[in-house]
Amino acid sequence: MTEIRFNTGKQTISTSCRMFTDDLQQALLKLYGKRVNLQQNDTAALPLLQRYISERVQLSVAGKTTRLKLIGYEIEEEATWCHLETTPYTAPGKIMLTHKLLYDFLPEQTNFIHCYKNDERKSTKLVNPDSQASFEF
Numbered sequence: 001m002t003e004i005r006f007n008t009g010k011q012t013i014s015t016s017c018r019m020f021t022d023d024l025q026q027a028l029l030k031l032y033g034k035r036v037n038l039q040q041n042d043t044a045a046l047p048l049l050q051r052y053i054s055e056r057v058q059l060s061v062a063g064k065t066t067r068l069k070l071i072g073y074e075i076e077e078e079a080t081w082c083h084l085e086t087t088p089y090t091a092p093g094k095i096m097l098t099h100k101l102l103y104d105f106l107p108e109q110t111n112f113i114h115c116y117k118n119d120e121r122k123s124t125k126l127v128n129p130d131s132q133a134s135f136e137f
Contacts, residue, residue, distance in 0.1 A: 001017075001018045001111070001112045001113075001114070002015065002016070002017045002018070002057070002099060002101070002111060002112070002113050002114070003015065003016045003114045003115075003116065004059070004095070004097070004113070004114070004115045004116065004135075005115075005116045005117075006092075006116065006117040006118070008092075008117070008118065010088070011088045011089055012085055012086055012087075012088055012089070013059065013061070013066060013085070013086040013089065014083070014084070014085050014086075015057070015059070015068055015083075015084040015085070015086070016081055016082065016083050016084070017053060017057070017081070017082045017084070017101060018076075018079050018080070018081050018082075019079065019080055019082070019101060019102060020078055020079055020080075021038050021039065021075060021078055021079060021080045022078070023102055023105065023106065024038065024080050024102075025037070025038055026105065027052065027102060027104070027105040028045070028048050028049075028052060030105060031052065031104070031105075032048055032051070032052075034048055036048060038073065038075060038080050039075055045073070046070060046073075049070055049073060049082055050069070050070040053068065053070065053082060053084065053101070054067075054068055056099070056100040056101050056103070057097070057098065057099050057100070057101060058097070058098040059086065059095065059096070059097055059098075060095070060096045060097075061089045061092070061093055061094075061095055061096075062089075062092065062093025062094060063093070063094075063096075064089070066086040066087060066089060067086060067087050068084040068085070068086055069084060069085055069086070069087075070082060070083070070084050071083050071084060071085050092117075092137070094134060094135070094136050095115060095134060095135040095136070096132075096133075096134050097113065097115075097132070097133045097134065097135070098131050098132060099111055099113060099126055099131055099133065100131045103128045103129065103131065106128070107128055108128065109127075109128045110125060110126070110127045110128070111125070111126045111127075112124075112125050112126075113125070113126065113133055115135040117137045120137055122135045122137070
């Protein structure tokens with residue numbers, strides 16, 4: 001599951017991606033050949049998580065691509081939440097999302113996307129190989 005939240009006051013977009021920890025660790029090992037232990041707050045995981053997510057999640061607002069920067073992660077039961085933030089955006093508009101998390105690892109992967117702006121929420125579901133979504137507020 002991925003949540004995208006617009007902070008209109010700071011003009012940033014915070015994004016949080018939740019994945020099963022075992023699946024995420026296996027994907028990092030398979031793709032990058034590095035074994036990490038996310039439950040132990042392994043600092044070696046941070047650059048791998050940044051790389052993994054930035055290669056598989058792209059976000060643009062009003063036609064301008066934003067850069068997602070990993071600000072940290074946390075474990076919640078058997079899932080890992082990866083928290084990201086964008087560089088400031090200046091113009092609201094149509095949100096375009098490319099989302100392929102765990103697609104190369106789990107062919108049957110389904111991703112739920114929730115996009116929030118102020119009190120309004122819009123959601124969609126992407127089933128591998130579908131990876132494109134858009135939101136307009």
